Amino acid sequence: MFALGDRVRTKVMNPPGHTRLPAYLRGRPGRVVWELGTLPFSDARAAGDRAAAQRAYTVRFATADIWGADGDPHGSVCADLFESYLEPG
Amino acid sequence: MSHSHVHETSAGASNRVKTLVAGLEAAGVLTEADLDAVVETFLNHAQPAKGARVIARAWVDGAFRTRLLADGTAALEELGIDLSHWAPVKLRVVANEPRRHNLIVCTLCSCYPLALLGPSPTWYKSSAYRSRAVRDPRSVLAEFGTTLAADVEITVWDSTAEVRYLVLPLRPAGTEHATESELEAMVTRNGMIGTATV
Numbered sequence: 141m142f143a144l145g146d147r148v149r150t151k152v153m154n155p156p157g158h159t160r161l162p163a164y165l166r167g168r169p170g171r172v173v174w175e176l177g178t179l180p181f182s183d184a185r186a187a188g189d190r191a192a193a194q195r196a197y198t199v200r201f202a203t204a205d206i207w208g209a210d211g212d213p214h215g216s217v218c219a220d221l222f223e224s225y226l227e228p229g
Numbered sequence: 230m231s232h233s234h235v236h237e238t239s240a241g242a243s244n245r246v247k248t249l250v251a252g253l254e255a256a257g258v259l260t261e262a263d264l265d266a267v268v269e270t271f272l273n274h275a276q277p278a279k280g281a282r283v284i285a286r287a288w289v290d291g292a293f294r295t296r297l298l299a300d301g302t303a304a305l306e307e308l309g310i311d312l313s314h315w316a317p318v319k320l321r322v323v324a325n326e327p328r329r330h331n332l333i334v335c336t337l338c339s340c341y342p343l344a345l346l347g348p349s350p351t352w353y354k355s356s357a358y359r360s361r362a363v364r365d366p367r368s369v370l371a372e373f374g375t376t377l378a379a380d381v382e383i384t385v386w387d388s389t390a391e392v393r394y395l396v397l398p399l400r401p402a403g404t405e406h407a408t409e410s411e412l413e414a415m416v417t418r419n420g421m422i423g424t425a426t427v
Contacts, residue, residue, distance in 0.1 A: 160389045182390070206363075217385045220391075
């Protein structure tokens, strides 16, 4: 479980089925900016578990941590990510 | 993107929908009239005017604005708007500030606050917008005619789960004496997505 303000890092993963962790946000450091509670866990639902649910968080990533020096210097991207995508950063 | 959707041509999708509807009708699950009623209800209720009502209220009522930013879903209920009618989603409203701009995208598919803005524009679903909004938002905004100062921070919200985002634009200057309904008329769909400033 993570809390507001926690540093996290998205896992490097490439599952064969559905996932809501976008490829451009894998293996990136970020910070929890919102706790979303428990949401329907899309990855498992897509595989047939219709009741699957998991905690989720809004995570903010600095542009430089996604695109390096090629990113906009005054920008960030926030995404809503399930707990199993994240590890302590 | 690793999304597992197969993106079909519209003709292909249209044929599949026709086949599906014919199958459901043959099985006695629904009639074409049932479907028409659902679509009509949807189009009557889901329009950008609904989002504009939320924005104008937030501009004139500071306490409502605070509640809207803290819990969008609950604040909408005050206005009699039930988001979950279409899907069990939460609403997050993100406010523009003089030095901070917000932009909404769904890089994985086309998640969008349908209940507040109606059906999404074609460009919102295009792979060009979905890939470039997170990679180079400032250029995307400029192509929409919205040029931000170089030091204005941009936050891009990628709608990857069951949260739908709505941008609260800055209230236009010189509108101190405008009525709430006059303000509603100034709000644009693109302003609530973040590709425009109002």
